[in-house]
Amino acid sequence: MVTYKDSGVDIYKEDKIIKALTSQITFKRTDDLKPSEELKGHYAGAIEFGDYYLVLCTDGVGSKMIIAKMANRFDTVPIDMIGMNVNDAICIGAEPVALVDYMAVEDINEDIARDIGKGLNEGLKEANISLIGGETATLPDIVKGIDIAGTVLAIVKKDKIITGKDIKEGDLIIGLRSSGIHSNGLSLARKVFFEIGNMNINSKLSYGKTIGEELLIPTRIYVKPVLEMVRKLNIKGLAHITGGGFRKLKRLNKDVVYLINNLPEVLPIFQEIQRIGNVPDEEMFRTFNMGIGFCVIVDKKDSERVIEIANNYNIPAYIIGKVVNEVEVNGEKVKNGAIVKYNGKYMVIN
Numbered sequence: 001m002v003t004y005k006d007s008g009v010d011i012y013k014e015d016k017i018i019k020a021l022t023s024q025i026t027f028k029r030t031d032d033l034k035p036s037e038e039l040k041g042h043y044a045g046a047i048e049f050g051d052y053y054l055v056l057c058t059d060g061v062g063s064k065m066i067i068a069k070m071a072n073r074f075d076t077v078p079i080d081m082i083g084m085n086v087n088d089a090i091c092i093g094a095e096p097v098a099l100v101d102y103m104a105v106e107d108i109n110e111d112i113a114r115d116i117g118k119g120l121n122e123g124l125k126e127a128n129i130s131l132i133g134g135e136t137a138t139l140p141d142i143v144k145g146i147d148i149a150g151t152v153l154a155i156v157k158k159d160k161i162i163t164g165k166d167i168k169e170g171d172l173i174i175g176l177r178s179s180g181i182h183s184n185g186l187s188l189a190r191k192v193f194f195e196i197g198n199m200n201i202n203s204k205l206s207y208g209k210t211i212g213e214e215l216l217i218p219t220r221i222y223v224k225p226v227l228e229m230v231r232k233l234n235i236k237g238l239a240h241i242t243g244g245g246f247r248k249l250k251r252l253n254k255d256v257v258y259l260i261n262n263l264p265e266v267l268p269i270f271q272e273i274q275r276i277g278n279v280p281d282e283e284m285f286r287t288f289n290m291g292i293g294f295c296v297i298v299d300k301k302d303s304e305r306v307i308e309i310a311n312n313y314n315i316p317a318y319i320i321g322k323v324v325n326e327v328e329v330n331g332e333k334v335k336n337g338a339i340v341k342y343n344g345k346y347m348v349i350n
Helices: 011-022 064-071 077-092 110-127 186-196 211-215 223-232 245-251 268-277 281-287 300-312
Strands: 045-049 052-060 095-105 130-138 146-157 172-177 235-240 257-260 292-298 317-324 327-329 332-334 337-342 345-348
Touching: 052 077, 064 077, 064 146, 064 186, 064 211, 077 095, 077 110, 077 146, 077 223, 077 235, 095 110, 095 223, 110 130, 110 223, 172 257, 172 300, 186 211, 186 268, 223 235, 223 292, 223 300, 235 245, 245 257, 245 281, 245 337, 268 281, 281 337, 281 345, 292 300, 292 317, 300 317, 327 345
Parallel strands: 095 130, 257 337
Antiparallel strands: 045 052, 052 146, 095 146, 172 292, 172 317, 235 292, 257 317, 327 332, 337 345
């Protein structure tokens, strides 16, 4: 039995590290360009700019870069980097407009650079944003390989922002299918496949794909369908399911329970990881997206329209659960957070 912590990633320790770091940062502007207080702890930060919020998100692709290096394929990871950023920005109803990127390298050649450029262009097109600047640093004494990160600028009118505050009992949770593992949990996946399973990047999984092919499927970018939903419907909450899995729902309204009790079949990649690594159910849902890359929370009357819009972009979507005030799990009443029903049992994913 293996956990994410066994692979070197302790999400609870990371929570403490972030709190320790942010506890020392007390300065902020107080003029007309002050930061938004209503977005504290949400998916994205913002500053006031007249009738708008200017929204910023920053992220990379983590140890997925190790997979890219092993497979000698670098054209998909830039799409992941863009996806991780823009999918966070749209969680508050903001429209991503521009990207600046940062690439730190031990060494790089022109062929790899062209592949990265190709991936950047594809991600920009899918997210409908422009690359307006960036930085490349050659750091052989610090970086071993290549690391890519980026920062996205997005905009939203103040009166159109979506925070989750209006989520209430009875609202439905719509899950949008992920394309695969996306960009989270790769440390655990690598440990399972390459250490426990004694496999290599070209080993075939039980359903025919190689490990490299499967793990390098880029993160699905949800910008276009979600922004259409925001324009046409009363969207109450939006959640990008990334590191921490369904714990991410707690970034929205913290006073309700998100009951996930109608999941579609888990994607084959997650079944393989769990089988080979004997990973506990709870650990899977705290680490991976498990086939649901994004959640949309709406009133029941809008649920079918959300599914229709997602399907129009060739993204499968399902009613995966509902919002409730409390649930009893193992004899205890749970009044906030995420609860997932899987393999016939209810699990608190906090």
